[in-house]
Amino acid sequence: MAARFSVVGGLVFLLSFMAFGPRAAGSAGSVSGRVVLAKSGTPRADASNAVVWIEGPRGATGSAAPLRMAQESKRFVPRVLIVPRHGTVEFPNDDPVFHNVFSVSGANRFDLGLYRSGASKSRTFAEPGLVRVYCNIHPQMVGFLMVVDSGFGAITGKDGVFHFEGVPAGSWTIKAWHEEGSETSVPLSIPLAAGAPLILTIDTTAYRPVPHRNKYGKEYPPQSGSDDERY
């Protein structure tokens, strides 16, 4: 399953395009397209960090290596991860300070507690859906896990392009999500009929950044440099 999850959709697309030529784009079992982030109807130049997945079909099964979302310079790296249902994510602390990774997202809520530089903890995600990941010390730390019932998923690069190979014949739904918009879904029939390219547009017009709360549901205390270094 892990092999079908591409971190950089654009790169995978480029490689397969060179290998098989343009006619491969519409052939049975392959799905290519592009995510467009549009604000008030205007496409954004940078369409990175959108999650794209085909709901339903499973990829080849096998032992998937744990995924990884590190804490680096008080940020989650990468910021966005796609996680196959029942997949495990490692959260290593690569910073010199303590962190407390947590989420209050529904059935996937968790609290890894405070842990030091060099330590790592992990969590397995059983429920499909979006998991908002925060740190209880540093309010600026924000990450997203999209847990999907799918063997076909990717995170877009700047060009928004995605490409999947070996999708089983049948009627599926392809979905796209970005942190600044709502989820978009389009019915997908494999093999694809030749025709217009597959464009998944996510409207980001209504997006407003809203501060989140800490694991106790309270606002974060004011941050100061000296307080921060205690950890």
Ligand SMILES: [Cu+2]
């Ligand atoms: Cu932190």
